[in-house]
Amino acid sequence: MALKLNEKDPRVIKTRRLIQEAIFNLSKVKNFDAITVSDIAKKAEINRSTFYAHFQDKYDLLESIVSDQLEYFISKRIGDKLEITEEVIRNLILSICDYHEDLSQRCKYSYRSFASVIEIKAKVQLRQVMLTLFIKNENKFAHDKMKIELIFTMISSSIYDGVQYWYSLGKKVNSIILVEEMLPFIMTYFTLL
Structure with missing residues (x-):
């Protein structure tokens, strides 16, 4: 479950940007349905737990x-x-x-x-x-x-x-x-x- 993060914290902004860039990059080569949270985390170079601190799932x-x-x-x-x-x-x-x-x-x-x-x-x-x-x-x-x-x-x-x-x-x-x-x-x- 996504935590309540300080949206103005530069680290939060940077991490969200990395996650968004990861999904965009993956979406260029892979169907969204086939993309996993693990794929996103790996591409963004973060842990899955970090992903879940920001978003509930890939649909969120x-x-x-x-x-x-x-x-x-x-x-x-x-x-x-x-x-x-x-x-x-x-x-x-x-x-x-x-x-x-x-x-x-x-x-x-x-x-x-x-x-x-x-x-x-x-x-x-x-x-x-x-x-x-x-x-x-x-x-x-x-x-x-x-x-x-x-x-x-x-x-x-x-x-x-x-x-x-x-x-x-x-x-x-x-x-x-x-x-x-x-x-x-x-x-x-x-x-x-």
Whole structure:
């Protein structure tokens, strides 16, 4: 079971980085399902007990990576924007494009095997980002909490699924064209608020 560690401790940061790099390197040559905690620990040059001090298992590690990477790409694209605008939605879509590209390159062999974990985590995180932005500006919209949460669930799923479909077809158009195709559809959801 993972212990509660000081996330700001340089040793903790370094060890987590080593563990993450190990799983990325292993994922380039081995399917995720075939990777063991022992493989990860060996590649990171740490003990298994050190791994378990940071993560419960390899799935906990994967969820952590997915969350961290998605957060990085979203914050890189939307920065400190404080409200939901067409530009923010455009950048959220592009951040998911960036995210898929990065993860598929870093984990070539395992990318498809953990696609469902990525999808679940990404949709929840996208929804949370939009809800956070919405709450900061809630006086602009109606106040039916269930309706709002449902709409943001549909928006996050539409963004993620649209980008995933584009990616699965081999990115036949560039991401800017994809965004321009998706944006009018996504923006119609906001008329429901």
